[in-house]
Amino acid sequence: MxxxxxxxxxxxxxxxxxxxxxxxxxxxxxxxxxxxxxxxxxxxxxxxxxxxxxxxxxxxxxxxxxxxxxxxxxxxxxxxxxxxxxxxxxxxxxxxxxxxxxxxxxxxxxxxxxxxxxxxxxxxxxxxxxxxxxxxxxxxxxxxxxxxHRPGAPDLYPSRRRDEIDTVMADIYEDLNNGVYRAGFAHEQGAYDDACAGVFRCLEKLSSRLADRRYLVGDTLTEADIRLFTTLVRFDAVYHGHFKCNRRKLTEDRVLWAYARDLFQTPGFGDTVDFDHIKRHYYQVHTGINPTRIVPLGPDLSGWLTPHHREELGGRPFGEGTPPGPVRAGEEVPRQGRP
Missing domain, CATH: 3.40.30.10 (Glutaredoxin)
Structure with a gap:
């Protein structure tokens, strides 16, 4: 491959x-x-x-x-x-x-x-x-x-909300999760234009949805938030430049940038993210897009750890449960991959 x-x-x-x-x-x-x-x-x-x-x-x-x-x-x-x-x-x-x-x-x-x-x-x-x-x-x-599951594990796919979660995830998948790939790997201008427009149309809808609620569905973390986060956390590092989704950066959307930082700072999210692995993979493996295989030095990652103030919207990240404990020994993200 x-x-x-x-x-x-x-x-x-x-x-x-x-x-x-x-x-x-x-x-x-x-x-x-x-x-x-x-x-x-x-x-x-x-x-x-x-x-x-x-x-x-x-x-x-x-x-x-x-x-x-x-x-x-x-x-x-x-x-x-x-x-x-x-x-x-x-x-x-x-x-x-x-x-x-x-x-x-x-x-x-x-x-x-x-x-x-x-x-x-x-x-x-x-x-x-x-x-x-x-x-x-x-x-x-x-x-x-x-x-x-561990004692206190959250319910990430609660039965009473599955229809809404499924609908939200389907919309995110089509235009955003997969849309960035359709933009990045497009071989024709029209295909790229359509995909890129869909990416930002979806981001605008999500920004509106999350303006007055902390999480996508209900007041706790669900599978929908996980699926959105894994695209957002890669957006400025690879999708904005490498995949040409460059109408705006994530950091330029006040709501989505705060939402992404909130999740990143929640145990179980940011402590699994390795920006070094992310950047080296996309820029060194996709030689059809980046034939020089040069990995950019940016973006500055320090912003991921800045205050987000999303807790003011309420919400209970783990519902009736509790946060996970420390990262398992041997599974820590190396220093070069972290902010």
Whole structure:
């Protein structure tokens, strides 16, 4: 695979199109797909560079699933075999014993012709990929893994609000989460114009929605906030310049910039973000967009830690629950990736 944050992409002649996840088995409480939620059985493979994978990293931490679901972090810069474990001693994942995530895909389906994407969940005993369904993984962590959640874990997908959450997430996905990619990988001016206009149309609607409420749905954090955050936190660092979504910066929208800082400063969000991985991946892997592979020095990250005053809107970040504890030893973001 040569570029693309998740490897799950296809190019038409003039427009970017994201492929559907090929391996969509679900890990559930009752194991109806043959994969029961069991502590220690599975390994979550992620890249801190990838927004889709970062959703799973945040969810796992908020829900306190670190002991139940181990995590492998791939090198942000891929080679021709895609995601690799060169950050680990000997270039092998210490649990799965493999050098490339592609090996788990091959164990599941020999000669699978599609891209190798993250997030991915691998069955540790067999070494086989279980799922790469990035849209479903986090929802199942919230609803099917409840027996393994930490005490005080928030309800990220409350049943009474799911219709509203689903509607908000669908709108964000089409024009923003995926819209930045359609703008960045457009091969024709009209396709770029349409995608970029959609990105900022969506941002304007979100700014209006969040002007008088702290969170997207209800007064607590939900899956919708996680999905918006992983795009916003990358906006000025890569999408504004690299993907040409440059009508405005995130920092120029008073509401969204304060909202993003509020989440960044909430335990479980900013402490999972690695700006070094994000920038090196996008600028060094997408050689069709950035053939020099030069990684820019900016933007200045210090603003992420400035006061946001969003608490004045009320809201209870974790509902009836509590914040997660400290980041697990060995999973801290290195200093160069933090503000």
């Amino acid at each position: 040569s570029g693309g944050s998740d490897g799950n992409r296809a190019y038409g002649h003039t427009a970017f199109k994201r492929s559907r996840s090929h391996f969509a088995d679900r890990i559930t409480a009752d194991g109806r797909d043959g994969w029961p939620a069991e502590a220690g059985r599975y390994r979550l493979v992620v890249s801190r560079a990838c927004p889709w994978a970062s959703r799973a990293v945040i969810s796992r931490r908020l829900l306190g699933l670190e002991d139940a679901l181990s995590m492998a972090i791939a090198d942000p810069v891929q080679d021709d075999r895609s995601w690799r474990f060169t950050l680990d001693p000997g270039g092998r994942d210490p649990v799965l014993g493999i050098r490339y995530l592609a090996e788990a895909y091959d164990a599941r389906e020999t000669g699978y012709p599609g891209g190798v994407s993250v997030p991915a969940v691998v069955d540790v005993p067999s070494g086989r990929l279980v799922t790469n369904d990035y849209q479903r993984i986090t929802l199942d962590l919230a609803t099917e893994w409840t027996g393994l």
